[in-house]
Amino acid sequence: MGLFNWFTQEIAIDLGTANTLIIHNDEVVVNEPSIIALNRNNPKEVLAVGKRALMMHEKTHESIRTVRPLKDGVIADFNAAELMIRELIKLVYTKKPMFPPSWRMMICIPSSITEVEKRAVRDSAEQAGAKEVYLIHEPMAAALGIGIDVEEPVGNMIIDIGGGTTGITVIALAGIVCDQSIRIAGDYQ
Numbered sequence: 001m002g003l004f005n006w007f008t009q010e011i012a013i014d015l016g017t018a019n020t021l022i023i024h025n026d027e028v029v030v031n032e033p034s035i036i037a038l039n040r041n042n043p044k045e046v047l048a049v050g051k052r053a054l055m056m057h058e059k060t061h062e063s064i065r066t067v068r069p070l071k072d073g074v075i076a077d078f079n080a081a082e083l084m085i086r087e088l089i090k091l092v093y094t095k096k097p098m099f100p101p102s103w104r105m106m107i108c109i110p111s112s113i114t115e116v117e118k119r120a121v122r123d124s125a126e127q128a129g130a131k132e133v134y135l136i137h138e139p140m141a142a143a144l145g146i147g148i149d150v151e152e153p154v155g156n157m158i159i160d161i162g163g164g165t166t167g168i169t170v171i172a173l174a175g176i177v178c179d180q181s182i183r184i185a186g187d188y189q
Contacts, residue, residue, distance in 0.1 A: 008131060009101040011092065013085070014108045014138075015121065017070045018163025018187055020050075020088055030091045034163075036084040037066045043079070049087040072183050073110040073165040074117045075124060085128040102131040110162075111137040111169050112181035137176060138162075139169035150174050163187045 012023040015034065022030035032050025039045040040063050047064060048056060057066045069081035089103065105125050109118060118135060125133045139158040143150050150156070151174045160167040163186045169179040 007099055007101050008104055009092075010104045010106070011089070012106040012108075013125075014141075015070060015075075015081075015085075016162055017068070017073055017165070017185070020084070022088060022092060024092050030088050032088060032091070034070050034084065035066055035068050036080055036087070037064055038080065038083070039063060040065050044083070046083050046087050049084055050091075071164060073162060073167075073181075074113060075120045078120055078124060081120075082124045082127045085124055089128060103129055104132045104134075105130045106134045106136060108138045108141050109135050110165060110181060111139050111167055111176055111179040112165075137169075139167055139171060139176065139179065143171050161185055 009024065014021040018034060020030070020032055020034045021028055033054045035050070035053045035057060036046060037048040037053040037056045037060070039047055047053075053066055056064065060066060067077055067080040069075060069077040069084055075081045107121055107125060109121055121135065122133050138160050140150065142158050142160055143156060148156050148171070150171050153173055155170050155172045155177060158167075158169045158171060160169070164183070166182045166185045167179060168182070170177040
């Protein structure tokens with residue numbers, strides 16, 4: 001372990017259409033709605049993120065806009081997603097550290113995501129300060145999280161109902177055998 005590895009922190013991020021979770025040191029440290037409030041006159045100026053931005057949603061004047069950067073489980077607004085990830089990562093440490101760490105990130109992605117959408121997630125994380133970015137499919141993370149031995153030659157069906165999509169996946173032999181994503185989920189009206 002080199003000197004620079006000492007300044008590297010590991011976090012896991014579940015970027016969801018409705019909520020974003022950040023896990024650090026085996027504990028959920030951030031559980032906020034996936035929404036950001038920006039200044040219309042200066043789009044790089046973040047006014048609020050998460051719960052505070054949600055309280056502003058549809059109640060703002062013309063110089064403030066609220067954005068939900070994820071739609072149907074994937075990034076719809078690249079710049080807003082990058083700013084949201086950056087601001088949510090700042091919530092991991094309540095006090096500003098003397099030496100800000102570089103981040104090793106594990107990010108959950110839908111199994112039906114395209115290569116372009118994967119690249120958008122990776123680029124957003126790197127722009128937000130990630131040194132290393134690893135992507136894992138949400139059904140595989142869910143299976144590992146509940147203790148299923150994914151390497152067995154037995155099919156296990158995982159149904160992941162999120163805010164924007166519902167994913168139905170069969171996992172066997174450490175891989176995804178088949179999957180189907182339906183764009184109807186918890187936020188459907």
